[in-house]
Amino acid sequence: MLAEFLQYLFTGVTIGATYALIALGFTLIYNASHVINFAQGEFLMIGGMATVSLTAMGVPMVIAIVLAITLAGVLGIALQRFAIAPAKQADVVTLIIITIGASIFIRGIAQLVWGKEYHVMQNFSSDEPIRVFGAVLNSQSLWVLGIGAVVVVALVLFFTKTLIGKAILATSMNKEAARLVGIRTQMVLMLAFMVSALLGSVAGIVVAPITFTSYDIGIILGLKGFVAAAIGGLGSGVGAVVGGLALGIVEAMAAGYISSDYKDAVAFSMILLVLFFMPRGLFGAKVVERV
Amino acid sequence: MLKTMIRRAGKCAVIAAAGLMMMSAQAAEPIKIGSFLSVTGPASFLGDPELKTLEMYVEKINEEGGVLGRQLELIHYDDVGNASSARNFASRLIRSDRVDIIVGGSTTGATMAAVPLIEQAQVPFISLAGAVVITTPVKKWVFKTPQSDRMAAERILTDMKDRGITRIGLISGTGGFGSSGRTQTLEVAEQMGMEILADVTYSGSDTDMTAQLTNIRNTKGVEAVLNFGFGQGPAIVTRNYAQLGMELPFYQSHGVASDSFLELAGSSAEGLRLPASPLLVPDSLPDDDPQKEVVQNYKAEYESRWDSKVSTFGAYAYDGLMLAVRAIEEAGSTDPEAVRNALENIKGYVGVTGEFNMSPEDHNGLDADSFRILEVQNGEWKLIN
CATH class of the missing domain: 3.40.50.2300 (Response regulator)
Known part of the structure; x- marks a missing residue:
């Protein structure tokens, strides 16, 4: 009984941690610009695919990972510079549609460059699973959780301790006021895209040994990440983490205890329920309209 | 009375003459093999090797003198794995390209979308998709080469x-x-x-x-x-x-x-x-296995021509094309009814997928041992x- 429960929990927490990382990326850009960046899943794909192809060329894994993350960061900046920035005063909805276009474009390029096959990435450490009270834990799951935790702590520090982090927060709270105190909001926006691309690519790299990776892996994982962010309340960092973990665990429990057929249905009912009773999500900020 | 009879006879003569002309014109014309495949899109791992196989063997057959002294012409469209475009392309193959036989349909969805149209137009069709519904119950004009699930x-x-x-x-x-x-x-x-x-x-x-x-x-x-x-x-x-x-x-x-x-x-x-x-x-098939030679040849030819790994899916197209050629040869013409009857009576064709024994009750012709x-x-x- 316990073994069974633990097994579902491990599965859920692992995949939930990935959702959380993706959700954080959504949150970051949403905070800085109120744009929901649907190209977030593509950063994930770039991270995984670039690492796989670089290691296949003989680059040592660590360097390949660094290069892949850098590539994603550059791509994040390019996305903001060449797709979002030129649309300057456009509506948020327009910007969201631009990100959808960008995601299709990136996916298309990836398909041309890397082909359509699925690729394998080696586990970071041993392939031997770890046994805990009769349940089995993939060693890569520990990497996912560990790196996820490190990233979350780093983000918290970044936003509370550094000037740039505070500038991003300030911009998210009030763009006009931020500009008045001398924050270059375009720069902040670019930074937000870069950091969120870095986050996405890290998520893509740590889960690739578990899920495999391919040019279209970003579609469904990106969508799940968005669901997680929405459950947590768009714009809330804690919400993204809690939303991601909750989504992952509910999915795994539903697959194990109810039926795998209803797994996705349960997950999506959850978002309906949450948004029905708490329209701003679990940790969503209360918005007061000032007249 | 007499007038109408003469008129009818006249009509018959005109039709017969037109028919003769068409036949003589046809002798020089290539045999048109139509195909709709999922060459790109999510099912491209099916359609891509299938198209490569068709192209390569149509070329090869033409170099060796064609079928019934006529060259083969492959007309193909890419349905991108989309059932409704498969249906549109099937319609184009039948109505505007006027193909003699269709070898195609990478996925069950694409195949089943095209089937009603093909049955209505009465064109022989060899599908390359797997599901059992394609040939069970038997449809008069529809055949398939892969084993069913x-x-x-x-x-x-x-x-x-x-x-x-x-x-x-x-x-x-x-x-x-x-x-x-x-x-x-x-x-x-x-x-x-x-x-x-x-x-x-x-x-x-x-x-x-x-x-x-x-x-x-x-x-x-x-x-x-x-x-x-x-x-x-x-x-x-x-x-x-x-x-x-x-x-x-x-x-x-x-x-x-x-x-x-x-x-x-x-x-x-x-x-x-x-x-x-x-x-x-x-290579591990026993030497007395009738399929050994066919399989080895297909693998060698495909890999040397395309410089990529051979796949089971391409083999479905190989068998589809070869069955079509054999049926046309046996029918001695491209008359759809005759080709269809010949297809239905193919026995002992040894292909890459298995040994095909078609019958009016079985339009797949394979058994589980393949x-x-x-x-x-x-x-x-x-x-x-």
Whole structure:
């Protein structure tokens, strides 16, 4: 009984941690610009695919990972510079549609460059699973959780301790006021895209040994990440983490205890329920309209 | 009275003359082979090798003098894995290209979308898709070359029975292939007196199937596990299976019988069995196997021409084209009715997929034995029987 429960929990927490990382990326850009960046899943794909192809060329894994993350960061900046920035005063909805276009474009390029096959990435450490009270834990799951935790702590520090982090927060709270105190909001926006691309690519790299990776892996994982962010309340960092973990665990429990057929249905009912009773999500900020 | 008779006779003469003219014109004209395939899009791993195979062998046949002294002309469209465009292209092939025979339809969806149109237009059609619904019940103008998922289920369950296994845990994908395979497995198991104790599914985009497998592991009495699925899902199932340390005999379906599956699943695949085309193990076939030469030739020709790995799916197109050619030769013309009758009576054609024996009741012509049971040993396919 316990073994069974633990097994579902491990599965859920692992995949939930990935959702959380993706959700954080959504949150970051949403905070800085109120744009929901649907190209977030593509950063994930770039991270995984670039690492796989670089290691296949003989680059040592660590360097390949660094290069892949850098590539994603550059791509994040390019996305903001060449797709979002030129649309300057456009509506948020327009910007969201631009990100959808960008995601299709990136996916298309990836398909041309890397082909359509699925690729394998080696586990970071041993392939031997770890046994805990009769349940089995993939060693890569520990990497996912560990790196996820490190990233979350780093983000918290970044936003509370550094000037740039505070500038991003300030911009998210009030763009006009931020500009008045001398924050270059375009720069902040670019930074937000870069950091969120870095986050996405890290998520893509740590889960690739578990899920495999391919040019279209970003579609469904990106969508799940968005669901997680929405459950947590768009714009809330804690919400993204809690939303991601909750989504992952509910999915795994539903697959194990109810039926795998209803797994996705349960997950999506959850978002309906949450948004029905708490329209701003679990940790969503209360918005007061000032007249 | 007389007038009308003369008029009728006149009409007949005109029609006959026109017919004669058309026939003589046709003698010089190429035989048109139409095709709609999923060359790009999600099912491109099917359509791409199929198109390459068709192109290459049409070229080869033409160099060798064509069929009935006429050249072959391949007219093909890419349906991108989309059933409604498959239907549109089938209509274009029939109405505007006026093809003599259609060899195509990479997926069951594309095939079934085109079938009503083809039946109505009465053009012989050889499908390259798997599901049993394509030829059961028999449709007058529709044939197919791949084995059905039902045969795969029969082959797997027979092999299990030979090993003394009668109680099975089933895990299947929710996609078209997996769910059809699941239905067939349940039916065949009932006929063979075997029990499916656990029956779980996963969706194509799932990234972890540990929960489902734990469910099977905790079901008492399961003696073997069968995974019916397609794409990367079965590779993840295989890895999770190994991670969970499950020791029961493990079977996969023919949906993953390819070298890329071995690459994805890695060492976790060790010891699993699946039904597959002999194309995966051409050199380990016994010398008296009638398929050995065909299979070896196809593999060598394909790989030297395209510089890429041969796939089972391309072989379906090879058999489709060869069956079409043989039927046209036997019919002695491209008259649709005659070609169709010839197709229906093909016996003992040894192809890459198996030996085809068509009949009015069976428009597939293969039996379950055309699947070979392979086992993964030391990271390679090994022929079991």
